[in-house]
Amino acid sequence: MIGKPVPEFTLTGYNGLHPGLATSDLKQGSVTLVNVFGTWCPPCMAELPTLAALAEQHGVTIHAIAYRDTPEALDRTFRSRPNPFRRIGMDQRGEAVFSLGVTGAPETFIVDGKGIIRYRHVGEIRPEQVDMILNRIAQARKS
Template identity: 40%
Template sequence: MRWRLVIPVVVVLMLIVLLGYGLTRRPDVLPSALIDKPAPQFDLPTLASDRERIRTADLKGKVTLVNVWASWCVACRAEHALITEISRRTGVPVVGLNYKDTKEGALRWLGRYGNPFAVVAFDHSGEVGIDWGVAAVPETFVVDRQGTIRYKVVGAITRDEMNDTLVPTLERLKASGS
């Protein structure tokens, strides 16, 4: 008879602990298994030409911002001016990864809104995006000089994110030689 009372109490206490843990986590921060790991290997044509290629090795030797975007992405339009500003303020090149898009749509979009990218890799199938752990566009990765992913932004970059985290991270990596 006593167990009939103890078991429900234990179950309720366990649920309270799990709920408390869940409520203390930030829902806007999604952990990435790629943080502090080498950037996934890729070899893609550029948006400008099928004959020109961009590879993972091209990310090494300099701090780089990799921005995953698409012409059909409304949130990508919202962050576009900030991507341009980040590159201008930090001097860090931005590599675009055009994800599951058409060349025509992407080129038209860049013509309309401007092109902040040093180069744009064209990932029509989305396979490279999947290797990078992209759940939805936009997503942005900070890659250090060794080709290691150091930071990731899921969703559109906000001005606060840019000023409080992204620009300081890029500047710190540039200064440290990492």
């Protein structure tokens, strides 16, 4: 999927503060991260503080696709863990995840402002990988 447009999808939102996610949201002119996660996924939960640091300390816009999850599980999770996501699309059936070619959660995509996938990170983003992710974001901004 690297170098290709994000596939077409429209997902309903998690709640009023975190509206859904659609392909059109990724074509707004700025680079975004799209994180595929699930509250049932231990590595997904482990990376939330790192994603929160990317958002809070580095101003990175991060959206999420909640894969086979429920709003109730997200409520429970975000009571005790950071929520770094601006938009959270609920993908109960895994259709958007499948169209992106995701092999397992977590996976994170860097999408340029035109909706083109510029990088795919398989697995948890760890603190020692933040500089690499920021470099990839900088490269995507130049695209």
